[in-house]
Amino acid sequence: MNDTAHALGSAPTLWELVSRRAELSPGLPVFLQDDRSLTFGELHDRAERVAAGLYGMGVRAGTVVAWQLPTRIETALLSFALARLGAVQTPVIPFHRDREVGFALREAKAEFFAVPGVWRGFDHTELARRLGAKGVFEVYEALPDGDPAVLPPPPADGTTVRWIYWTSGTTSDPKGVLHTDRSLIAGGACLAHALRPTAGDVGSIAFPYAHIGGPDYTVMLLLYGFPAVLFEQFALPGALAGYRRHGVTIAGGSTAFYSMFLAEQRKQPGVKLIPTLRLLAGGGAPKPPGLHHAVVREMGVQLTHGYGMTEVPMITMGAPDDSAENLATTEGRPPQGMEIRLVDGEVRLRGEAVCRGYLDPAQTAEAFDADGFLRTGDLGHLTDGGHLVLTGRRKDVIIRKGENISAREIEDLLHRHPAVGDAAVVGLPDPERGELVCAVVEQPPGAAELTLDAVTSFLRSQGLSVHKLPERLEVVDALPRGETLRKVLKYQLRERYSGTVK
Structure with a gap:
């Protein structure tokens, strides 16, 4: 900073x-919107x-x-x-x-x-x-x-x-x-410290300002004295005119936003989608390494991804000078003042950007441990260089015949398949195995329809252990997503498929 x-x-x-x-x-200027x-x-x-x-x-x-x-x-x-x-x-x-x-x-x-x-x-x-x-x-x-x-x-x-x-x-x-x-100033300062913007940059807020990312991003604008373009409604290709008109240099939002930009870029390969754009940045949902590499290669921009939540708007963030491997496979490093403790694989947090608790005192007591660390429910580990790698959420661990299976690991491999546009893996109740592994995928336009045999064969070729292979495949037109950062709503998938047998 x-x-x-x-x-x-x-x-x-x-x-x-x-x-x-x-x-x-x-x-x-601090905010730009239309004219x-x-x-x-x-x-x-x-x-x-x-x-x-x-x-x-x-x-x-x-x-x-x-x-x-x-x-x-x-x-x-x-x-x-x-x-x-x-x-x-x-x-x-x-x-x-x-x-x-x-x-x-x-x-x-x-x-x-x-x-x-x-x-x-x-x-x-x-x-x-x-x-x-x-x-x-x-x-x-x-x-x-x-x-x-x-x-x-x-x-x-x-x-x-x-x-x-x-x-x-x-x-x-x-x-x-x-x-x-x-706590909000601390969160925004963490974001600014990681992204290192300059007064010549032009940012963008294409997500709801009512999201915790609203003040997070605005604090960064106030600290560095540069503007952001506001989008009341974000949809591509319609929003591209606003990005181009105002010369946006930093864009993003979440993994779904990266995918949407990449899909537009692929309509005109070799012609830069937003001429001034130098950096995509965001968080809020897992980022498959394959998507990171595709964005950097095809859009000709950097991509830095981070980790945050409503309780702690900025936890870690990839930095522009991180290695390509770290940017693709980790969530970045925590800024100064953010303490990360791993307890039985769970990420716990303490620092000024951490919330003060919840409206319900009982929820606050449950969420914080005896040392004042927030229990996130996320699982991960730190690399030797201090970068955080998330491996999933506690509730996303599928327990099949007593063995723990990470849904995130299977999803990252599925994203490498050319006939997979997006994927979510969930555990479904099963009387014999406790839970079975179900892969739910979107396919890109024109792709040949996937079969379970084709998926398991591909995952085997990527080195996935046999006991982690999906026993069920569902192909959908669109995965259910939230309206804010377009995160996949896995609970809806569990509800949809738990009561059906294949």
Whole structure:
């Protein structure tokens, strides 16, 4: 991290970070969207006016404000206005509906709820009213407004919990994850330290700003003084015009994003998809080594992948100067201040970027060990050089006849098969074996239909042990994915195929 970024990273609160960057670079852009832009100075001044408008509505330090908004400049302004007031904000992913939204509003005891009105054909205002939400107000093109002279001093303490993020409740209710300004600043500083951007870079936020990656990425912009293009809706090839128009140099999001960019690149081999692009970066889902090598070879860019979660937005990250082997096969190294402990193969974490726990004290007690390390549920090991290799999740370990089988190992091998576009491996209940290994694959257009014999023969040729070979194959048009970082929802595959016999 350069000296300026390091000094800014010592800011106690997010609002202090905004103020310092506004003094240093008032005329430089921070957000670009379509034909609009917002400078660092405007971010500070307009957020203060929005904060004054919210203050007039009754929002104070400690007031819980939920918001379910798309990735827009206005969303960032509202979020920083709430940070200016010291309110407790709980972002909700805009694709979530009654169950998840209602749960978040109840558990957080939200006193206000900002919604976009009708967005992408769905009436969020009606949803809020149906759920009996308090203090509902619409934010899209218009924002609350007022005279900053009415505002009290900004908060000075960055260690108070002012953020409640939500884990993706797949088979049970979501968990409310508690963060402070300091934990979010630490996460963004970790990301910046790994990627080493410059003031000449142009980043991109193509995922929901309500995701934990929203502040993670924005902190990096504030530390290094460069802008990011916001995409309210990400789809290819439509979004390519925005990347090209603004000269994006750093893009990404997750493994699914890499695959989508690569698929577009293959439509015109040899013609660079985004001429200015130099780096794809992301995390949130496993990255097959074969995909990494294909992206680097065919797109002519670097690819650095990392490891994070709602509880710890930045844990490890590949660095541009890592070896090709480390970039392809590991999740990178932890930054200074992030402690990794391995207990029976489980990754445990301690550091400033780690959340302060959960809304439910019982969940907090269960999640942290006696030394204050967060139990992640992920399995892995560290290389001699300190790079983290993830081998799967505890719940992704398939126990077949008493033998542990890593779903991740089989998935990485399946991605090498030319007739496999994407793959997920799950364990299904089996009365004789305890669990059987089921491979679920997507195939690229024009590929010959796969058979179980062909798959097992290929895996044997790649050196997979016989006891790990899949006993079942399912070919699907599309794997079920979440709406945020497009992670495969394995619980849906288990539900879909557990009750059927082949």
